[in-house]
Amino acid sequence: MVQIPKTPGPSSPAPRPVPTSADVARLAGVSRATVSYVLNNTTSVRISEPTRRRVHEAAKELGYVPHAAARSLRAGHSRLVLMPAPDFPVGPLYSRFISELQWALGRLDYTVVQFGSVGLHGDEAVRAWAELRPVAVLVPGAGLGPQGVEVLKGSGARAVVTLGSEPVDGAHALLMDHEAVGHCAGSHLHDRGRRRIGVVVPREHGLESFSLPRLKGVRDALHGTTATLTELPLAYAEDSAARLAASWRDLDLDAVFAYNDEYAMLLMRALQDEGVRVPEEVAVIGADDLMLGRLLRPRLSTVHIELPSGRDLAELVDRAVRDPAAAPETHKVLGATVIHRDSS
């Protein structure tokens, strides 16, 4: 910790200027071109060993770090892969996926950056991304229309990949088929003889792009049957769950799909506290197959979700970048399978 005699008013020790390749060149007694050759190990040009050393020493002495912006400006492209940072609490599933993806893209020599577009909406956000001239953009959820894709491509993005419920014109799509999740759950409950089915819809903002398709999936699964579907808005808080549980008998439901395992845990606890027996009186099923479901009693039935591997997605991105003209691929990912445990 440097002990700076803090004078009033900010600013005294003129922040030393950041060293440039010109500084390195000067110190090494060579030209900027030579510096560039040496530091980039350019193979198409031979530089004598003594010169190399001098350059390296000068660079180290000055603490020289190249300027990425200048470099990519000159190069006319970057290897930047951009994804908006999620602004809602992401589950362990998603964070693992992101990590894996970053790792895989890193291996392919891309630089992955999560851009915090909190507060920006739609077009604004898209423009902000485009300003960074990413070579590829990965967009989870909705929030990107065909015109957004156009803006990105128009600004040099060679690949736009959406991870969402439905494809967007012009973009590659990883279809996370959340409807299938709901469909699985709905069918499962119906198969087990349940006919008055509730579906939890989180009140939390940002989850709509998951919860609505899941809801629709249940609706579809029940379509043409005698079963009824009741939407159950629920905030992720004990009091909200308690209120819902208190009115449970009136609702007259014999099963509930709880959006995911966390909401299921919340609701199940409230129901049990209310004396409602699971699964006898009401079957409960969650989704995401989180650890906590296995730890509950009764063990929580759930819909297991198979996310695409980060490696696969990284390869899709790479393929798309190498051949931007290729037709957008649309992959159905996210295999949904019911894991039947004790709560349903």
Place this chain on the structure above:
Amino acid sequence: MVQIPKTPGPSSPAPRPVPTSADVARLAGVSRATVSYVLNNTTSVRISEPTRRRVHEAAKELGYVPHAAARSLRAGHSRLVLMPAPDFPVGPLYSRFISELQWALGRLDYTVVQFGSVGLHGDEAVRAWAELRPVAVLVPGAGLGPQGVEVLKGSGARAVVTLGSEPVDGAHALLMDHEAVGHCAGSHLHDRGRRRIGVVVPREHGLESFSLPRLKGVRDALHGTTATLTELPLAYAEDSAARLAASWRDLDLDAVFAYNDEYAMLLMRALQDEGVRVPEEVAVIGADDLMLGRLLRPRLSTVHIELPSGRDLAELVDRAVRDPAAAPETHKVLGATVIHRDSS
């Protein structure tokens, strides 16, 4: 981008070149300077209304988006705040914190970016960050030494803030006092008459910078008492917990601090399955005060953690950026308080 007649391979629609301000100028029939003035609403210069319109129309027609790199290159600085993307599964606490921070920094007109440095280590990672010439860098956990701070500052970063257990020379520090968390838990257990205390240490990688200080905190709390401390390595998986529970009677412990609520839930379930009664035979306390702890039976005692508000941290960053010469601030954040429920 020049249209290279690329032989076979897919690729036909030569990717149209990205429009520049020069293109806009040409189309609008004005100079690049004028384009810049208009699009940036430069106040120090008057541009006639008709000209403004022509420029705006041309920009829209071409789908012009300015080039952030070129802009900040010219400007000599950016408003980029960089933080490494966590490469371990983050809890809800941390994700909320990040979101809030991004929002707050966004309000102050910074651009927040999480940089995926997965795979890069120490100096490499620091250099990669420095290449982006961020105006500020926020580094959680360890993994940044004084020399790293020097590299960042030497490359123009006006503020380096660490969020960790201990301060780093030259950087502002938000001291997340995880030792205090352990200390709280340890004291609490001791106060309640427990003397043979186990401490869960997650086997998962990336958690050391939290788990080790927490462990040390317990050790300190117990120092000078007659109580014993036993480290309990535990992976976040049922079988690992089952093994630990199976050997429980041999361990002869009457209390355990389970690192956090999730590990506590895992362990508590395994213990209960093994017939070990909580809290009669063994008191259990977690940390982080997650929702799930309130939903368990017995309700889980926990250490509540008060993270700094995103707004406060954003203001610290802003202050530091405006006055880089000021002495690094060191803040103890993260108030730890025991929430006594039924498991201890």
Place this chain on the structure above:
DNA sequence: TTGAAAGCGGTACCAC
């Protein structure tokens, strides 16, 4: 009110 031109930091072509 507008335009010409310098220059931010690197890279890569061409000449010596």
Place this chain on the structure above:
DNA sequence: GTGGTACCGCTTTCAA
């Protein structure tokens, strides 16, 4: 083997 230099896209004096 090395150096000179044009240029990437944008902002900002300075002149006109």
